Amino acid sequence: MRAGIVPAEVRDEYRYVRWHLYTAIFFGLVLGVLMGPLQALDKARINLYDSVPLLQSYYQGLTLHGVALAFIWTSFFIVGFLTFTAVRGFGRPLASPFLSRATLAVMWLGLALTLWAILTDRATVLFTAYAPLRAHWTFYLGVALFVVIGPWLLAANVFKTYRAWKRDHPGEKTPLLAFATLTTLAMWTLATVGVAIEFVVFLIPWALGLREGVNPLLTRSLFWFTGHPIVYWWLLPAYISWYFILPRQAGGKLFSESMARLAFLLFIPFSIPVGFHHMYVDPGVAQTIKAVHAFLTFVVFVPSLITAFTVVASLEIGGRQRGGRGWLGWILKLPWKEPAVAAQLLAMVLFTLGGASGLINASYAMNLLVHNTLFIVGHFHLTVGTAVSLTFMGITYWLIPQLTGKALRGKGVALAQAWLWFLGMALMGRGLAWMGLEGVPRRTWWAQASYQIAGSEAGGVLTAIGGVLLFVSMLLYVGVIVATVRGAEATEREDVPVAEPLDGGMPVPAWLNRLTPWVVGTVVLTVLAWAPMLWQMWQSPFSSPGFEVW
Amino acid sequence: MVHVDRYEKAWIVVSAAFLLLLVAVLAYTSLGLKITLPGPLFVCAPADYSAPVTANDPPFTAPGVRQVGPNHYEAIMTAQVFGYNPSEIRVPRGATVDFVITSKDVIHGFRIPGTTVNAMVVPGEVTRFSYTFDRPGQYTFFCHEYCGAGHHVMAGRIVVQ
Numbered sequence: 001m002r003a004g005i006v007p008a009e010v011r012d013e014y015r016y017v018r019w020h021l022y023t024a025i026f027f028g029l030v031l032g033v034l035m036g037p038l039q040a041l042d043k044a045r046i047n048l049y050d051s052v053p054l055l056q057s058y059y060q061g062l063t064l065h066g067v068a069l070a071f072i073w074t075s076f077f078i079v080g081f082l083t084f085t086a087v088r089g090f091g092r093p094l095a096s097p098f099l100s101r102a103t104l105a106v107m108w109l110g111l112a113l114t115l116w117a118i119l120t121d122r123a124t125v126l127f128t129a130y131a132p133l134r135a136h137w138t139f140y141l142g143v144a145l146f147v148v149i150g151p152w153l154l155a156a157n158v159f160k161t162y163r164a165w166k167r168d169h170p171g172e173k174t175p176l177l178a179f180a181t182l183t184t185l186a187m188w189t190l191a192t193v194g195v196a197i198e199f200v201v202f203l204i205p206w207a208l209g210l211r212e213g214v215n216p217l218l219t220r221s222l223f224w225f226t227g228h229p230i231v232y233w234w235l236l237p238a239y240i241s242w243y244f245i246l247p248r249q250a251g252g253k254l255f256s257e258s259m260a261r262l263a264f265l266l267f268i269p270f271s272i273p274v275g276f277h278h279m280y281v282d283p284g285v286a287q288t289i290k291a292v293h294a295f296l297t298f299v300v301f302v303p304s305l306i307t308a309f310t311v312v313a314s315l316e317i318g319g320r321q322r323g324g325r326g327w328l329g330w331i332l333k334l335p336w337k338e339p340a341v342a343a344q345l346l347a348m349v350l351f352t353l354g355g356a357s358g359l360i361n362a363s364y365a366m367n368l369l370v371h372n373t374l375f376i377v378g379h380f381h382l383t384v385g386t387a388v389s390l391t392f393m394g395i396t397y398w399l400i401p402q403l404t405g406k407a408l409r410g411k412g413v414a415l416a417q418a419w420l421w422f423l424g425m426a427l428m429g430r431g432l433a434w435m436g437l438e439g440v441p442r443r444t445w446w447a448q449a450s451y452q453i454a455g456s457e458a459g460g461v462l463t464a465i466g467g468v469l470l471f472v473s474m475l476l477y478v479g480v481i482v483a484t485v486r487g488a489e490a491t492e493r494e495d496v497p498v499a500e501p502l503d504g505g506m507p508v509p510a511w512l513n514r515l516t517p518w519v520v521g522t523v524v525l526t527v528l529a530w531a532p533m534l535w536q537m538w539q540s541p542f543s544s545p546g547f548e549v550w
Numbered sequence: 551m552v553h554v555d556r557y558e559k560a561w562i563v564v565s566a567a568f569l570l571l572l573v574a575v576l577a578y579t580s581l582g583l584k585i586t587l588p589g590p591l592f593v594c595a596p597a598d599y600s601a602p603v604t605a606n607d608p609p610f611t612a613p614g615v616r617q618v619g620p621n622h623y624e625a626i627m628t629a630q631v632f633g634y635n636p637s638e639i640r641v642p643r644g645a646t647v648d649f650v651i652t653s654k655d656v657i658h659g660f661r662i663p664g665t666t667v668n669a670m671v672v673p674g675e676v677t678r679f680s681y682t683f684d685r686p687g688q689y690t691f692f693c694h695e696y697c698g699a700g701h702h703v704m705a706g707r708i709v710v711q
Contacts, residue, residue, distance in 0.1 A: 059696065133657075216656075216673050256554070258553070279670070283589050284675040287587060287589060299569075302565065305561070313555075359572060364587055371694075438663065444702045448702050451690050451705045547656050549656065550699045
């Protein structure tokens with residue numbers, strides 16, 4: 001009954017997408033942001049942990065915050081959204097209803113296992129789970145199920161759908177939305193090999209007592225094999241919205257189809273051979289390999305710069321169509337009153353700062369000043385915390401009405417929510433960067449620390465204020481979503497906004513329509529960038545038992 | 551052929567040039583200014599993976615500071631939950647200290663704010679880096695990688711006289 005005016009042929013898919021999105025929002029965003037103010041206030045040395053029931057320590061809260069937002073919110077949202085873009089892109093239901101069901105079931109099982117381990121304080125290891133800190137096996141298995149296996153099942157289903165679509169459309173180019181979905185899933189399937197080996201070969205048997213010890217440097221490296229590309233797994237769905245949906249909502253067209261395809265394809269080979277930039281100050285990683293990964297990190301910035309041009313040019317077409325004049329005047333004419341659009345535009349604004357701070361982190365000489373400080377935390381709150389998360393919230397403002405047949409309620413509240421997130425994150429990002437540059441370490445119970453760093457106090461106050469604003473923004477967001485889902489059905493159905501290419505959809509060369517050559521190239525580049533170091537670590541006889549010291 | 555708008559072409563050329571400039575700056579800072587990263591680079595003997603040095607092997611069986619040259623010191627340190635051994639180091643002004651650190655248990659970090667000292671300390675690996683203390687005074691060092699319940703009290707100090 002809820003799916004009153006949802007098209008009958010995709011009713012099942014839309015139901016799965018809804019369940020994924022609701023899980024993302026209520027078990028990811030809400031749980032994670034509930035913890036946020038506790039951590040933000042801690043940076044101003046206000047300790048609330050003693051008065052919070054259930055939580056044993058700052059670090060248990062921080063584990064929940066990181067896992068809920070970096071893994072649960074993102075994984076469930078992305079699997080839901082990519083299911084939608086695949087269905088809409090190919091214009092047909094996914095090939096296997098069984099795989100669709102299995103994806104959701106496996107991910108829910110993983111979610112339950114992981115949350116149980118964290119909430120019972122059996123897995124206070126933070127989301128990076130560096131061995132030899134050893135969590136309960138349910139933590140590793142749970143994360144593997146919803147971060148890796150769930151997306152693999154979706155990938156299998158979407159590639160099956162692609163095969164069926166190709167049979168029915170011989171010689172045609174893959175529709176853009178579907179092509180970008182395939183590219184994202186191909187990248188993530190290749191990238192998750194690292195963490196799959198880390199969990200299946202090492203951490204899960206070790207946590208079960210089937211394996212005596214693990215090599216901490218090897219498991220840490222395998223983590224970062226997947227741990228940097230996860231950034232693009234978060235970002236590419238946001239890019240799908242910015243390239244192929246947002247221009248239509250802004251009244252514009254996709255400026256260049258070929259450049260859009262090229263940007264997505266470039267992320268397949270260049271997402272993976274960059275992970276050692278998280279380990280610039282590690283022993284046991286050769287300097288030459290650090291330099292190679294630094295160089296390739298600058299290379300993977302190129303598709304994001306292409307994106308900046310194409311997306312802004314596409315929006316400019318919209319702004320000018322709507323009567324905008326002058327070099328920048330068109331920006332004011334964009335539909336800022338639409339929460340779905342405003343949220344994503346604001347996300348882009350802060351992404352420029354997030355991207356720039358990323359170039360600082362990637363430069364290993366400057367990284368000496370910021371590695372493992374709050375500067376890094378500031379960086380990823382501007383990128384995944386804003387560019388990605390605020391875009392996802394903006395997407396739900398049109399997607400949830402689309403999936404439920406309900407009209408968006410509380411437009412004014414939704415707009416305020418987006419601006420509040422933007423403002424809160426701008427303040428917090430600045431505060432965290434400030435503290436980090438003074439040397440304040442990340443992942444540290446600051447109110448209880450046995451040392452202090454002069455000059456970092458004002459950054460702490462900014463962080464605390466920002467954290468509280470973000471919490472309020474989350475409450476407004478949930479209010480809008482709940483009111484919408486429980487509200488009246490829309491009187492008429494809006495089309496899914498898919499942007500037309502400016503050139504009207506001219507043919508593209510084969511190398512911009514095929515994945516295989518890119519995947520082969522990725523495997524070669526990945527082996528060159530990772531295999532020598534990993535092989536050397538694998539040979540090391542050093543093995544550490546587990547520690548449960550939280 | 552792919553048609554690329556001329557403004558977009560210009561943008562890509564400028565972006566790529568900008569990134570190459572950053573790479574050149576990075577090469578200059580590491581090769582020209584000799585800003586080096588912590589790592590196995592300065593290990594006296596080549597890393598021998600058939601017999602890794604752990605916290606139970608020399609030199610870590612006797613942590614401490616010893617002079618190795620004129621105003622040049624070597625600090626052999628271990629990191630463990632939730633402290634360092636030694637936790638206090640005293641050296642004269644202008645001293646160069648070669649730090650040699652490993653972990654007895656989980657992954658730790660080592661950071662001296664206000665300096666470029668920033669390193670990971672990983673069990674089964676030896677972290678080496680050097681720093682010259684030109685300013686007299688007290689320097690705090692602390693662990694900057696989450697290592698358990700007492701992570702926030704894992705700190706020590708270097709007194710430069």
